[in-house]
Amino acid sequence: xxxxxxxxxxxxxxxxxxxxxxxxxxxxxxxxxxxxxxxxxxxxxxxxxxxxxxxxxxxxxxxxxxxxxxxxxxxxxxxxxxxxxxxxxxxxxxxxxxxxxxxxxxxxxxxxxxxxxxxxxxxxxxxxxxxxxxxxxx
Numbered sequence: 001x002x003x004x005x006x007x008x009x010x011x012x013x014x015x016x017x018x019x020x021x022x023x024x025x026x027x028x029x030x031x032x033x034x035x036x037x038x039x040x041x042x043x044x045x046x047x048x049x050x051x052x053x054x055x056x057x058x059x060x061x062x063x064x065x066x067x068x069x070x071x072x073x074x075x076x077x078x079x080x081x082x083x084x085x086x087x088x089x090x091x092x093x094x095x096x097x098x099x100x101x102x103x104x105x106x107x108x109x110x111x112x113x114x115x116x117x118x119x120x121x122x123x124x125x126x127x128x129x130x131x132x133x134x135x136x137x138x
Contacts, residue, residue, distance in 0.1 A: 011096075017083055018092040026083050034075070097137045104131060 021029050048054040059067060082099055089095035104127055111117045 011093075014086055014092045014096050017086050018089075021083055021087040026080055026087065029083060030075075030079060094137060097134045101131065101134055 017029065024032070045056060049056060082095075085095040085099065086092045107117065107123075107127065111119050117123075
């Protein structure tokens, strides 16, 4: 259920991005988007802290650089690429179809590094069909 809700909200966000990147530059759009994200996240954290007595611990030093690296790559590379691909596409769904191939990359990374998944012919066939389907959409 959470996945379906997230998919609906992500599609709404991409539709919004498609409409407003023609009105604002990519930089302006990202600035406004992330400022309001920061306000929303701060509000959510305060709500959880006050209503649920959730303890928010300080990030551990060994994890800090990982969060920084992911945050910098998200802000400087990933999100601008997503926004510009949605902006330049005739249909934002086509741009998102290409970027949603990240699960294929993640699957191969988890097979190689985590060794938690085994590659089978059935999984490989599913990945090939998925990639073929995405390219049929695009």
